[in-house]
Amino acid sequence: DTEVTQTPKHLVMGMTNKKSLKCEQHMGHRAMYWYKQKAKKPPELMFVYSYEKLSINESVPSRFSPECPNSSLLNLHLHALQPEDSALYLCASSLIAGGPNEQYFGPGTRLTVT
Amino acid sequence: GESVGLHLPTLSVQEGDNSIINCAYSNSASDYFIWYKQESGKGPQFIIDIRSNMDKRQGQRVTVLLNKTVKHLSLQIAATQPGDSAVYFCAEKDSSASKIIFGSGTRLSIRP
Numbered sequence: 001d002t003e004v005t006q007t008p009k010h011l012v013m014g015m016t017n018k019k020s021l022k023c024e025q026h027m028g029h030r031a032m033y034w035y036k037q038k039a040k041k042p043p044e045l046m047f048v049y050s051y052e053k054l055s056i057n058e059s060v061p062s063r064f065s066p067e068c069p070n071s072s073l074l075n076l077h078l079h080a081l082q083p084e085d086s087a088l089y090l091c092a093s094s095l096i097a098g099g100p101n102e103q104y105f106g107p108g109t110r111l112t113v114t
Numbered sequence: 115g116e117s118v119g120l121h122l123p124t125l126s127v128q129e130g131d132n133s134i135i136n137c138a139y140s141n142s143a144s145d146y147f148i149w150y151k152q153e154s155g156k157g158p159q160f161i162i163d164i165r166s167n168m169d170k171r172q173g174q175r176v177t178v179l180l181n182k183t184v185k186h187l188s189l190q191i192a193a194t195q196p197g198d199s200a201v202y203f204c205a206e207k208d209s210s211a212s213k214i215i216f217g218s219g220t221r222l223s224i225r226p
Contacts, residue, residue, distance in 0.1 A: 040219075042203055042216035042218060043158065043216055045214075048213070056212055097212035098210060100146035100165050100209050103160075105150075105160075106157050
């Protein structure tokens with residue numbers, strides 16, 4: 001299994017809503033990542049988890065709250081988002097965070113904040 | 115700061131021709147490089163990678179060339195097909211770090 005899955009595929013939420021994005025991989029990878037991608041731009045790193053611990057937070061606003069319940073799962077909890085947070089949210093995983101290891105990406109969740 | 119950039123934002127090629135997508139990087143500490151393909155509505159898909167101890171690596175219809183002297187990376191796609199239409203991102207990594215840095219992307223379009 002060389003797949004990273006993400007749910008939901010699409011999400012529309014109001015600025016007062018609370019929602020969560022989910023990501024799962026069963027490749028035995030110990031590093032997982034959240035990226036945000038705006039149209040016609042490259043992915044921007046948000047968070048890195050290494051061995052289920054948060055190792056990098058790229059100064060992301062606190063309305064985005066990541067969680068890694070176990071080595072296969074990664075969540076992104078959303079609360080009080082702004083319309084400018086509308087984007088494609090990508091999850092990725094790699095064998096480990098360091099070293100020459102490629103990251104495998106999921107299909108993304110298309111988020112629209114109204 | 116460090117950046118990975120591309121020389122051409124868009125590239126249009128005739129079906130069946132070879133495509134060459136170029137990328138410049140500036141972080142001399144980068145020792146691992148990756149090419150990703152992203153189709154519309156999908157996540158980036160790994161195509162091929164190369165480590166800094168190599169200058170060429172070949173895959174199925176794709177070849178990556180690395181010139182460390184001028185900090186340049188290229189992706190060659192042989193016999194370009196309609197299914198190759200996508201945005202291509204180069205990415206660089208310092209293996210001592212956790213982050214990969216993406217270039218700005220090149221959109222490849224195929225003329226029939």
